[in-house]
Amino acid sequence: MDYFLELFLGGLTRGSIYALIALGYTMVYGIIELINFAHGEIYMIGAFTALIVISVLTMLGWNQLAILAIATLAAIVWSSAYGFTAEKVAYKPLRNAPRLSPLISAIGVSLFLQNYVLLAQTSDFLPFPNLIPEFKFLEPLGGIVRSTEIVIYVVTAIVLVILTVLIKFTKLGKAMRATAQDRDMAMLVGVNVDRVISFTFIVGSATAALGGVLIASHIGQINFYIGFIAGIKAFVAAVLGGIGSMPGAVLGSLVLGWTESFFTGYISSDYEDVFAFLFLVLILIFRPSGILGRANTDKV
Amino acid sequence: MFTLKELKKSFLIALWFMFLTFPIMVIRVNTVEQTIDWRWNRLVMVGVFSFFVSWLWRYLLQRKEMGQKRAEESESPTLTFQQRVLQNPKFTRPALVVICIFAVIFPFYFSMYQVNIMTTALIYVILGLGLNIVVGLAGLLDLGYVAFYAVGAYSYALLNVHFGMGFWACLPIGAGLAMLFGIVLGFPVLRLRGDYLAIVTLGFGEIIRLILENWNAFSFGPSGIANIPRPGFFGIKMSIHQSLIYIYFIMVAMVIFTIFVVRRLQDSRIGRAWIALREDEVACQATGIDKTKTKLSAFALGATWAGMGGVVFAAKTTFINPASFTIWESIMILCIVVLGGMGSIVGVIFGAGILILLPEYLRAFSEYRMLMFAAALVLMMVFRPHGIISAVRRTYQFEGSPGEKASS
Amino acid sequence: MESVLDIKQLTMDFGGLRALDHIDLDVKAGEIAALIGPNGAGKTTFFNCVTGIYKPTEGDMFISPPGKERERINGLKPNQVTEKGMARTFQNIRLFQNMTVLENVMMGRHCRMRAGIPGAILRNRATREEEQRVVEDSYAILKKIGLAQFVNEFAKNLPYGAQRRLEIARAMATEPFLLLLDEPAAGMNNQETKELDELILRIRSEENISILLIEHDMKLVMSLSDRIFVMDYGRKIAQGTPEEIKNNPAVIKAYLGEDIDA
Numbered sequence: 001m002d003y004f005l006e007l008f009l010g011g012l013t014r015g016s017i018y019a020l021i022a023l024g025y026t027m028v029y030g031i032i033e034l035i036n037f038a039h040g041e042i043y044m045i046g047a048f049t050a051l052i053v054i055s056v057l058t059m060l061g062w063n064q065l066a067i068l069a070i071a072t073l074a075a076i077v078w079s080s081a082y083g084f085t086a087e088k089v090a091y092k093p094l095r096n097a098p099r100l101s102p103l104i105s106a107i108g109v110s111l112f113l114q115n116y117v118l119l120a121q122t123s124d125f126l127p128f129p130n131l132i133p134e135f136k137f138l139e140p141l142g143g144i145v146r147s148t149e150i151v152i153y154v155v156t157a158i159v160l161v162i163l164t165v166l167i168k169f170t171k172l173g174k175a176m177r178a179t180a181q182d183r184d185m186a187m188l189v190g191v192n193v194d195r196v197i198s199f200t201f202i203v204g205s206a207t208a209a210l211g212g213v214l215i216a217s218h219i220g221q222i223n224f225y226i227g228f229i230a231g232i233k234a235f236v237a238a239v240l241g242g243i244g245s246m247p248g249a250v251l252g253s254l255v256l257g258w259t260e261s262f263f264t265g266y267i268s269s270d271y272e273d274v275f276a277f278l279f280l281v282l283i284l285i286f287r288p289s290g291i292l293g294r295a296n297t298d299k300v
Numbered sequence: 301m302f303t304l305k306e307l308k309k310s311f312l313i314a315l316w317f318m319f320l321t322f323p324i325m326v327i328r329v330n331t332v333e334q335t336i337d338w339r340w341n342r343l344v345m346v347g348v349f350s351f352f353v354s355w356l357w358r359y360l361l362q363r364k365e366m367g368q369k370r371a372e373e374s375e376s377p378t379l380t381f382q383q384r385v386l387q388n389p390k391f392t393r394p395a396l397v398v399i400c401i402f403a404v405i406f407p408f409y410f411s412m413y414q415v416n417i418m419t420t421a422l423i424y425v426i427l428g429l430g431l432n433i434v435v436g437l438a439g440l441l442d443l444g445y446v447a448f449y450a451v452g453a454y455s456y457a458l459l460n461v462h463f464g465m466g467f468w469a470c471l472p473i474g475a476g477l478a479m480l481f482g483i484v485l486g487f488p489v490l491r492l493r494g495d496y497l498a499i500v501t502l503g504f505g506e507i508i509r510l511i512l513e514n515w516n517a518f519s520f521g522p523s524g525i526a527n528i529p530r531p532g533f534f535g536i537k538m539s540i541h542q543s544l545i546y547i548y549f550i551m552v553a554m555v556i557f558t559i560f561v562v563r564r565l566q567d568s569r570i571g572r573a574w575i576a577l578r579e580d581e582v583a584c585q586a587t588g589i590d591k592t593k594t595k596l597s598a599f600a601l602g603a604t605w606a607g608m609g610g611v612v613f614a615a616k617t618t619f620i621n622p623a624s625f626t627i628w629e630s631i632m633i634l635c636i637v638v639l640g641g642m643g644s645i646v647g648v649i650f651g652a653g654i655l656i657l658l659p660e661y662l663r664a665f666s667e668y669r670m671l672m673f674a675a676a677l678v679l680m681m682v683f684r685p686h687g688i689i690s691a692v693r694r695t696y697q698f699e700g701s702p703g704e705k706a707s708s
Numbered sequence: 709m710e711s712v713l714d715i716k717q718l719t720m721d722f723g724g725l726r727a728l729d730h731i732d733l734d735v736k737a738g739e740i741a742a743l744i745g746p747n748g749a750g751k752t753t754f755f756n757c758v759t760g761i762y763k764p765t766e767g768d769m770f771i772s773p774p775g776k777e778r779e780r781i782n783g784l785k786p787n788q789v790t791e792k793g794m795a796r797t798f799q800n801i802r803l804f805q806n807m808t809v810l811e812n813v814m815m816g817r818h819c820r821m822r823a824g825i826p827g828a829i830l831r832n833r834a835t836r837e838e839e840q841r842v843v844e845d846s847y848a849i850l851k852k853i854g855l856a857q858f859v860n861e862f863a864k865n866l867p868y869g870a871q872r873r874l875e876i877a878r879a880m881a882t883e884p885f886l887l888l889l890d891e892p893a894a895g896m897n898n899q900e901t902k903e904l905d906e907l908i909l910r911i912r913s914e915e916n917i918s919i920l921l922i923e924h925d926m927k928l929v930m931s932l933s934d935r936i937f938v939m940d941y942g943r944k945i946a947q948g949t950p951e952e953i954k955n956n957p958a959v960i961k962a963y964l965g966e967d968i969d970a
């Protein structure tokens with residue numbers, strides 16, 4: 001039973017990790033129908049920025065909690081800036097181009113950011129200190145789940161709540177939904193579509209950056225390439241749950257996380273990655289709109 | 301463009317980029333020695349660079365928009381410079397002759413290393429032309445093309461290891477198996493919409509690579525298969541030097557064959573059906589074209605060529621492992637097609653040339669190679685989405701019609 | 709006279725919305741029939757069901773091509789429907805924009821050609837002759853429709869009226885016995901509409917093609933049609949000759965609303 005619980009919680013951790021990145025993917029796709037290949041790199045940049053800030057402040061001898069807070073804030077600020085800039089430079093000019101062009105452009109941005117960090121920093125794996133405080137009252141669970149993981153669950157849940165409130169109840173959220181449904185119409189009724197799209201990218205990037213800090217703390221090291229794999233898995237999760245749907249992104253992430261955890265725990269750990277892709281392929285063949293998505297019918 | 305307002309804009313953008321790149325460019329943490337490097341000179345470089353680039357960028361964007369407006373308003377489409385040049389037989393005939401002569405004498409005047417690179421480029425030309433059928437003509441975004449490449453390569457390797465079959469026997473088998481895979485993989489996914497198709501094919505590509513990597517009993521796992529024999533020539537024993545030249549000429553022949561076939565296909569009933577499919581799937585069906593069969597044929601044919609390329613690749617490098625068949629390969633081949641010019645044969649050849657040969661000859665910049673390549677991708681999409689050389693449609697002559705006007 | 713198209717009790721539900729409610733409609737051989745009704749009545753949905761784009765919830769659809777057996781076409785895919793001899797045009801022009809005018813018409817001949825991949829690669833005599841015939845046939849259609857001067861132009865560069873006629877030319881290239889035209893006169897001025905009127909009459913008389921058209925231009929409808937079917941909110945509310953329809957109170961009500969004095 002203990003083993004099952006361990007795998008369950010492990011899957012929950014994976015799922016939460018994927019969710020924080022998948023949310024950004026799904027938001028961007030929902031609004032401009034673009035698979036932002038570079039989203040994983042935004043997450044990676046968040047982690048790197050955090051590490052840099054942590055290193056500087058640690059050397060200056062600041063308090064641990066303060067360092068964590070500032071580093072997280074820095075990660076969010078800079079990741080959002082990168083996301084915002086990428087949109088303005090590489091995606092905005094292609095808003096009315098055929099489907100293929102922004103996709104290739106996104107691949108270019110992804111490749112560019114990877115190599116940028118590689119050249120500007122290093123190709124080594126850099127250790128990332130875990131500054132997340134240990135909560136005394138969680139100690140008894142120490143055997144099965146670490147304090148860090150519980151923080152991850154909680155943060156993911158909070159982020160989901162905040163985003164849902166944002167989308168459902170604020171004016172900006174309404175503008176986002178309108179733009180996602182019909183961009184031209186939204187423009188006609190006075191929505192500043194450019195700003196809405198930029199905002200979407202910023203929110204998505206911020207979420208990914210937050211994920212970057214948490215995940216790096218949990219895993220303990222970062223490297224310029226981590227964005228790629230995480231990006232793909234998160235994307236699979238988003239599609240699984242129904243791309244464009246935020247609860248779907250979280251649901252898909254959890255399903256993927258649990259499946260990977262139980263599969264590697266009970267059957268074999270060799271084919272772990274195959275699972276993600278197999279899942280993806282099967283879902284898209286049998287239910288392309290994903291678990292929570294709505295079927296998309298073309299107007300004839 | 302030289303107004304104060306523009307300069308101010310560029311200045312602000314430069315400031316923004318300096319802010320943006322500050323942590324990653326400027327601060328290098330040395331965790332071993334517990335020191336921090338502050339590289340302020342980089343910040344200045346970023347500032348200056350982005351100042352000029354942003355100015356240039358906006359200028360080029362403006363020009364592009366003006367060009368587009370002019371094209372929309374004019375009555376008849378004007379051919380670009382390249383298209384006019386390529387259609388003029390006074391240019392193409394002598395150019396063709398020069399190329400042929402060059403191709404024949406090339407391996408005897410250049411080093412083995414150069415011949416090797418050229419052969420690799422030719423393999424990519426074939427891959428590009430194959431993917432061009434799928435992406436450029438039929439408009440199906442396939443991000444897992446490398447899977448068929450792998451099928452071809454592994455067919456040869458495994459058939460050779462288990463049954464001792466040679467190159468020439470395995471060439472058609474590899475191509476055939478790849479075609480089969482294309483049909484089997486294509487069938488369930490071809491009804492998906494553009495982006496979804498892209499992701500599913502990407503998934504397929506990765507699944508095949510992961511299976512090759514993990515199913516050791518079948519594929520010998522990550523260590524791959526070595527000692528794959530090079531193609532034989534009536535049993536004559538050849539030195540490595542001669543073998544390489546032989547393979548080079550085999551590739552040249554294959555490229556000629558591929559160009560021949562693709563040209564015929566482009567200008568046929570099925571070729572037009574592919575283009576119609578890309579243009580408007582719904583109208584295509586309403587006009588009586590079987591969408592599924594048409595998509596499948598594009599997919600399967602594209603796969604066949606990847607299979608052929610795979611067999612030659614295995615024979616040329618004599619060693620294959622799953623690491624040669626990653627997503628990035630698929631993306632590279634896709635970039636060859638997209639950057640070179642979708643649907644255009646000359647464009648694809650050009651694209652393969654640039655993407656494969658240029659990095660080799662620019663070794664000095666090898667560190668920045670990928671960075672520049674990535675930047676080139678984005679730049680091409682923003683400024684020249686149709687590729688360097690775009691495709692031209694065929695025109696027909698009729699009595700009493702203005703057929704002289706070569707519209708494209 | 710046999711009906712070339714016979715639709716019985718056609719019903720189409722989209723989730724909770726009933727777009728078509730037990731529609732009965734038929735088109736007789738050589739007839740020009742019109743399907744009219746206010747916006748949103750379900751006319752294009754009707755076309756989409758008949759041509760296989762949507763799968764109807766209920767109902768039977770039959771065709772009787774001249775010289776052939778009566779056949780049920782439920783469940784056929786759109787390209788199969790076209791192969792059987794029913795071609796359509798679209799409300800929003802759907803041409804192959806980046807192909808030439810001639811090639812657009814040649815696409816219509818696709819389903820009447822045989823050449824496959826081997827033929828394409830080998831270019832044997834049969835394939836070459838077929839290609840030649842297709843080019844000539846397509847050009848002949850362009851001449852008949854009056855678009856011959858645009859033959860090598862890209863479809864996207866044509867003036868609007870010419871684009872609409874090109875869609876009709878493409879549909880005709882499939883050798884249909886029944887042509888379904890969805891708002892062919894939309895966006896046309898009086899002169900263009902008059903030319904369209906003549907074109908449709910010529911198509912009926914010279915090519916022996918029956919026609920069912922959706923239209924809002926009442927003058928065109930009244931002048932062309934042998935019979936008119938009127939829809940409103942997914943239901944058929946009237947059918948008859950132009951005279952009968954003009955004076956039908958239910959039709960007037962559907963278009964103009966209730967007479968407040970009545």
